[in-house]
Amino acid sequence: MLIDSHCHFDFEPFCDDPGYYLALSHQAGVEKIVIPAVGQRNWQAVRELAERFPGLYFGLGLHPLFSAEHDANALAQLESELAAEVGLREKKHSHCVAVGECGLDFAIADADQDQQISVFAAQLQLANRFELPVIMHCRKAFPELLRVLRQNTPIAGGVYHGFSGSYQQATQLIDLGIKIGVGGTITYRRANKTRNTIAALPLDALLLETDAPDMPVAGFQGEPNRPDRLVNVLHELAAIRTESEQIIKQVTSLTTAELFRIQV
Known part of the structure; x- marks a missing residue:
């Protein structure tokens, strides 16, 4: 079994026919999907998908790319939503x-860096409060993300998704209990730095992801990415590492399930 640790399954094209895209995923062996929310506008959508279809799970958060959409009460609302979910989780x-x-995300034009740091730190504190x-x-x-992480180290761990950094950056994250999200970047042969880094890291520090419909894998540029193409990431990871594809599949799935407390 494979788990896509990061897929925006409430976005187009998936929201038009989720049953069809789930069937494609299951045929490829991708049986579970984690759907991260981006803000108040899709908290309910990700929740409803997970309630409707077995094997779907979700996160609730405030994505820095959509900072302009987060109203003044966003953090208070997030706290309330998480408290309700924790109560349900106990049952x-x-x-x-x-x-x-x-x-x-400081790549955004005119990014309010102080505001982003404040909102990020607050979410790390909520994660620790609710043990998520x-x-x-x-x-x-x-550098700023690492500093905030060290000040608010997640007690339940986490994942740095879509990693494309250096070996030193990866090990700094791993030392804080953070897993490394491995996606479509490694399917491009020109991405030597990322491929070499991912090849050298401990296997149990890696999670597989698609970031669908973003981050297309090699050979499918210009098309929406899909969770069934997680197998392309798996194949390429096996090609650049020493372990067999079966071992990589088993270890990454177990690591993902343990991080998110998903039964397998």
Whole structure:
């Protein structure tokens, strides 16, 4: 079994016919999907998908890319939503497995860096309060993200999704209990730095992801990415590492299930 640790399954084209795209995923062996929310506008959508279809799980968070959409009460509302989900989780009725997607994105034009840092730190604190892992996004802000993480280290761990950094950056994250999200970047032969880094990291520090419909894998540029193409990431990971594809599949699936407390 494979688990897509990061897929925006409530986005187009999936929201038009989720049953069809889930069938494609199951045929490829991708049986479980974690859907990170981006803000108040899709918290309910990800929850409803997870309630409707077995094997879907979600995170609730405030994505820095959509900072302009987060109103003044966003953090208070997130706290309330997470508290409700934790109450349901105790009764085995919640599919909420993380806080996220959250993080820092200083690549945005006129980014309010102080505001992003404040909101990110607050979400890390909520994750610790509710003992949930975090799903993190970062662009052009690694030193700042690392500093905030060290000040608010997630007690339940987390994942840095779509990793494309250096070996040193990866090990700094791993030392804080953060897993490394491996996606379509490694399917491009020109991405030597990322491929070499991912090849050298401990296997049990890696999660597989698609970031669908974003981050297309090689050979499908210009098309929406899909969760069934997680197998392309798996194949390429096996090609650049020493372990067999079966071992990589087993270890990454187990690591993902343990992080998000998903039964397998």
